[in-house]
Amino acid sequence: MARENYYRILGISKDATQKDIKKAYRRLARRFHPDLNPGDKSAEARFKNINEAYEVLSDVEKRKKYDSFGDQWQYAEQFAKSRQRRTGQNTGEARTVFEFGDLSDVFGDLFGNVRSKSGGGHYPRHGLDIEYSVDVTLEEAYHGCKRIVQLRGEKLCVACGGTGRIGNRMCTICNGSGEVVDLKRLEVKIPPGVKDGSRIRVAGQGKTGYGGAKGDLYFVVKVLPHHVFERREDDLYAEVDVPLVTAVLGGEVQVAGLSGKLILRIPPETQNGKVFRLVKKGMPHMNNSGYGDMFAKVKVVLPTHLTEQEKQLFRQLQSSGSGEAR
Secondary structure (H helix, E strand, O other), X not given: OOOOOHHHHXXXXXXXXXXXXXXXXXXXXXXXXXXXXXXXXXXHXXXXXXXXXXXXXOOHHHHXXXXXXXXXXHHHHHHHXXXXXXXXXXXXXXXXXXXXXXXXXXXXXXXXXXXXXXXXXXXXXXOOOEEEEEEEOHHHHHHOEEEEXXXXXXXXXXXXXXXXXXXXXXXXXXXXXXXXXXXXXXXXXXXXXXXXXXXXXXXXXXXXXXXXXXXXXXXXXXXOOOXXXXXXXXXXXXXXXXXXXXXXXXXXXXXXXXXXXXEEEEOOOOOOOOEEEEOOOOOEOOOOOOEOOEEEEEEEEOOOOOOHHHHHHHHHHHHHOOXXXX
């Protein structure tokens, strides 16, 4: 898979001097460094590309390889051996050492005490992270669940060793790209208590790094709306139907909780709209012990289809004045 041209990434021409390269890098790094753009994934991805381009073009030997082989520069040794085999030459084994350039002087000038997450002076070179959206119901968010996903990625073509060619012919396995499709199934555990927007990290399952470690895979959780409960952080809110007689005389009503049926005791003369708190009957705290609370709001249900006798009882209540609010 072809990569974006390093010269284009840095915004310089192919005949740029080493001074021009460093100047372009400093300008772009100052703009896109993740520590100066917290939470901006596009800036982080752009910075990785800028850093990758600078590490190659700022090294004279690596730049020569890149100018000769493009984004396959790391396989220069294999190309050289292939040429030797085709021409019958035997000039000895070519030896290439790939190492990262030292960027500490640039970072020191730009950001002072800025350091990478790994604690060193170099920003880590690794593959890009991948994000997938996962829908879960509120019940699944309460109990936790699993998802089986199929990931589609790329891996190095073993037939050509990533060069895209076998001998003097294009590799027919990868069609000259040096990479082949890599399909795999992955089981992901969604922990109890996940919230809308929770990110579940699966280390090392992202894009393959260019000469470095793989990125990570993130599952971004979307908790679907519920027909009964409204979630606020780890607390649940719901309306509970209470018959008029129960609201007046007191009694018990059933409440459908996510952990099972609950019993709510209604005191006599409970008013419509009164809110009861059910301690620790809300959502579990993610990665922690304990639960949120449930808040049940009384919705008094008036009787319908009254018999004549029932209507007469209400008329008596009305005539006595007992039915008026006090």
